[in-house]
Amino acid sequence: MAKITYIEHDGTEHVVDVEDGLTVMEGAVRNMVPGIDADCGGACACATCHVYVDENWTGKTGERSSMEESMLDFADDVRDNSRLSCQIKVSGALDGLVVRMPEEQG
Amino acid sequence: MAWPNIMEVSSLTHGTLIIGGGQAGLSAAAELRKRKYDAPITLLCGEDALPYQRPPLSKAYLSGDTPLDRLWLKPEGFFEKADITVRTGVRAKALDRSAGEVLTEAGERLGYDDLILATGGEARRLPIPGAELEGVHVLRTLAEADRLSEALDKAERLVIIGAGYIGLEVAASAVKRGKQVTVLEAEDRPMARTASSLLSGWFGAIHRGYGVDLRVGAAASRIEGDAQVTGVKTGDEVIEADLVLIAAGLVPNVTLAEAAGLEVRDGIEVDGHARTSDPHIYAVGDVARFTLPRYGRSVRLESVQNAIDQAKAAAQAILGESKPYDPVPWFWSDQYELKLQIAGLIDGSDTLVRRGDPEEGKFALFHLKDGALIACEAVNCPPEYMAAQRMIAAGARPDPEKLRDQSVAMKDFLS
Numbered sequence: 001m002a003k004i005t006y007i008e009h010d011g012t013e014h015v016v017d018v019e020d021g022l023t024v025m026e027g028a029v030r031n032m033v034p035g036i037d038a039d040c041g042g043a044c045a046c047a048t049c050h051v052y053v054d055e056n057w058t059g060k061t062g063e064r065s066s067m068e069e070s071m072l073d074f075a076d077d078v079r080d081n082s083r084l085s086c087q088i089k090v091s092g093a094l095d096g097l098v099v100r101m102p103e104e105q106g
Numbered sequence: 107m108a109w110p111n112i113m114e115v116s117s118l119t120h121g122t123l124i125i126g127g128g129q130a131g132l133s134a135a136a137e138l139r140k141r142k143y144d145a146p147i148t149l150l151c152g153e154d155a156l157p158y159q160r161p162p163l164s165k166a167y168l169s170g171d172t173p174l175d176r177l178w179l180k181p182e183g184f185f186e187k188a189d190i191t192v193r194t195g196v197r198a199k200a201l202d203r204s205a206g207e208v209l210t211e212a213g214e215r216l217g218y219d220d221l222i223l224a225t226g227g228e229a230r231r232l233p234i235p236g237a238e239l240e241g242v243h244v245l246r247t248l249a250e251a252d253r254l255s256e257a258l259d260k261a262e263r264l265v266i267i268g269a270g271y272i273g274l275e276v277a278a279s280a281v282k283r284g285k286q287v288t289v290l291e292a293e294d295r296p297m298a299r300t301a302s303s304l305l306s307g308w309f310g311a312i313h314r315g316y317g318v319d320l321r322v323g324a325a326a327s328r329i330e331g332d333a334q335v336t337g338v339k340t341g342d343e344v345i346e347a348d349l350v351l352i353a354a355g356l357v358p359n360v361t362l363a364e365a366a367g368l369e370v371r372d373g374i375e376v377d378g379h380a381r382t383s384d385p386h387i388y389a390v391g392d393v394a395r396f397t398l399p400r401y402g403r404s405v406r407l408e409s410v411q412n413a414i415d416q417a418k419a420a421a422q423a424i425l426g427e428s429k430p431y432d433p434v435p436w437f438w439s440d441q442y443e444l445k446l447q448i449a450g451l452i453d454g455s456d457t458l459v460r461r462g463d464p465e466e467g468k469f470a471l472f473h474l475k476d477g478a479l480i481a482c483e484a485v486n487c488p489p490e491y492m493a494a495q496r497m498i499a500a501g502a503r504p505d506p507e508k509l510r511d512q513s514v515a516m517k518d519f520l521s
Contacts, residue, residue, distance in 0.1 A: 022176075030181045034140075039414055041159040041179075045438040045447060047492070067445070067488055073517065074492035 002095040006033045006051075009103045018090045024061075024099060025049040025086035035101035042086035044068060047075045049085040054098035061088050061097070077102050119145045120217035122424060123208060125198045125362070126224030127151025128160065129410055130391025132179050133417035134222050139188045141425055147190045148216065150208075152197040152225075155248050156182065161410060163251040164275035165440045168258075169282045177248070198225075201366035203384055220424045223374060223382070223389040224417065225359035227408075232267065232352055236329030242350045245272055254351065261349035262286060265338045267326045269296035271439050273353035274309065277318050278441040287318045288345050290338065292325035299355075300437075302452050302471055305483045308464050309441070316442060319345075356408055358393045371395060373406040378430035380420035388420040399432045400498075401451055401480070411436045434498045436491075447491040450481030450498045459509045461490060470494075477503045489516040496520055 004027055006014045018027030028036040028049075037048035044067055053061050058081050064072065068087045072078050085099065122138060124131045127149055135149050151157065158177040166172035185192040200209040201221075208216045229244035231237055243254045254276075258264070264280050266273045269291035277287045291298070295306040296313070313320050321340065328339040329350055337344040360370045369375040369383040373395030380388045380396070391413040395406045412435060419431035439446040444467070455473035462469030470490035473481040479502050482494030493516035497504065508514045 026176065029179075032181065032184055032187060039410060040438065041161060041410075042176075043161070043438060043440065043445075044488075045445070046436075067486075070488040071492060073489055074496065074520075 002090050002092060002097060004090070004094065005096075005098045006035070007098065007100045008033075008035050009101050020091050022090050023086050024051065024088040024090060024094075024097070025084075027090060028085065036085060038086060044071060044084060044087060047071045047084060050075050050078075050102050051083055051085045051099040052079060052102065053081045053083050053088075054100070055081060057094070057097050057099075060093055075102075076104060120206070120219050121146030121148070122220045122222060123216055123218035124149045124222040124224055125152075125208065126222075126226055126359075126391070126393075127153065127155075127157045127192070127194070128224060128226050128391060128413065129157070129179065130226070130413035130417045131222065131224035132157035133414045134224060134388075134390060134421050135190045136180070136188065137418045137421035138424065139190065141421065141427070143421070143425055145219065147188075149185075149190055149192045150196045150198060150210070150216075151192065151194045153247055153249065154195040156180070156185075156192065156194060158248055160246075161438075163248065164245060164272050165279060167251060168255055168276060169279040170255075174248075198362055201362050203366055203387070206386070219386065221387045222417075222420055223363055223387065223393060224391050224413075225362065225389075226392045227356040227358040229352070230354040230357050232326070232354055234326060234328055236331060236335070237352065239329055239331045239335045239350075240333050241331070241335035241348060242329055242352065244352050245276065246356070257349050258283060258285065263347050264288070264349045264351065265290065265326075265345055265347040266351045266353055267338065268353035268355070269293075269310075269320065269322070270299060270353060270355060271297065273351070274313065274441055275439060276351055276353065277313060277320075278316070281316050281318060281442075288338075288347070289313070289318055289320045290324045290326050290340050290345075291320070291322045294323050296320065296322065300448075300452075302455070302458065302473065302483060304458065304460070304471055305446075305485075308485070309446075312442065312444065356392060358406065360393065363387075363389065378419075378432070379423040379428045380416050380431060381423060388423065390416040390420050396431070398435075398451075399430065400434065401454070403453075405435075405451070407435050409435060409437050434495055436495060445486055445488075447484045447488065448481065449484075449491055449495040450479075452481040452483070455480060457506060459506045461510055461512060462487060472504075472506075472509050474504075474506065479504055493517065493519055 014033045016031040040046040157179040197211045229246040266289045324340045330337040363374045364370045374389035422428040437448040457474040459472040468486045470484040470487045484491035
């Protein structure tokens with residue numbers, strides 16, 4: 001279980017508990033956090049679950065896979081801390097994680 | 107003057123009734139609320155399940171990699187929070203347009219101000235002898251996936267009739283579960299309806315490499331067995347089977363619309379705002395037929411992209427804020443370790459440009475028509491696919507020589 005803070009583009013914060021084994025994307029969808037569309041349901045096929053991982057957490061969320069890397073290459077407003085949230089697996093090590101959402105997905 | 111609150115408005119209006127709780131129906135409901143639609147929304151799910159993702163049914167759900175609780179499109183609490191009345195196991199039987207009512211199979215009458223038909227379709231069954239035998243399956247719904255999966259536990263030999271996406275994805279999932287798989291395809295190549303022949307041939311070879319007995323030009327003429335299926339006849343040969351999947355495409359559910367006098371032609375005909383021939387009735391997703399402006403022809407798209415985006419277009423039209431629906435269609439398929447991503451539609455292509463080497467399991471096929479990019483089929487090549495989506499949307503006319511040249515980054519085509 002990890003407590004994750006999702007921050008919408010307008011600054012609205014959502015703090016939710018997410019079970020181990022789910023992805024950060026699923027944590028948002030299951031807790032009705034707006035701003036993560038995840039059209040493809042987590043198949044790494046659409047790039048509509050883009051988030052910015054808080055700088056303090058980029059070391060713990062792991063590396064982008066090459067597939068994710070290339071999907072992100074074509075997303076809007078990509079930064080060094082950009083990730084596809086369907087590719088970040090939740091575990092106790094991510095307890096306290098903070099992610100921010102971009103202005104527009106897709 | 108005080109504005110009436112939502113409760114008061116609700117008592118005066120029926121709001122929007124949505125028939126069909128798949129991806130399209132759910133997306134329409136969610137989009138209406140997201141855009142502050144303030145009248146009632148009722149979502150009728152014909153199946154005994156809340157809206158779920160269909161794509162994994164033939165892939166990760168069937169192979170056992172994704173459990174049921176990861177299929178739900180929304181948590182149960184979503185519907186209450188969004189004030190969407192969701193009713194599972196409720197099927198519509200008739201549509202009374204003059205009264206603005208839908209009659210359910212249970213005999214209930216539900217009024218609507220606007221109606222969205224998101225009725226999807228049913229897996230096609232084949233008119234061949236034996237199709238009703240025990241052990242013959244189809245795959246479209248969660249219940250069908252569960253039945254197939256359970257049967258697969260006990261089966262050794264699976265014969266799949268039809269080498270489209272569902273057939274091939276199930277083949278890959280069954281191979282993963284250690285089954286002996288034969289796929290029969292009546293056409294001369296797999297994925298004949300949607301993929302280019304080059305891609306078809308390559309996927310066929312991959313499946314054969316995994317031990318699938320893929321036969322093309324091999325129509326199934328009969329399913330053998332007394333009560334339980336024992337084999338499938340093709341030509342003069344009977345292929346032994348203890349389990350058969352008919353994967354022969356989708357029949358759109360148009361009965362309701364047709365009986366109500368709406369325009370129907372292999373799908374419910376809609377305009378660029380997802381509106382049917384009745385201005386208060388919309389059709390979205392797999393069941394809707396419309397003219398895709400970008401390609402200038404009538405299509406019915408069976409895809410998640412179309413389910414979501416056309417549903418959004420209908421919701422926007424109901425709110426009077428619509429812009430015409432003109433998507434670049436996109437699709438994906440997961441088979442073995444391969445990710446196939448397709449942007450656009452390949453029909454009408456006059457030039458094929460290959461980028462990357464199929465031998466390396468990583469390549470993209472670009473299709474051009476009169477110099478303009480119309481489609482891209484990408485295997486394990488997300489940059490090519492992502493760039494192609496944008497290029498097609500922009501009407502790009504890339505230099506084929508540069509497209510072919512992998513030293514030119516895909517990003518360079520976007521500037």
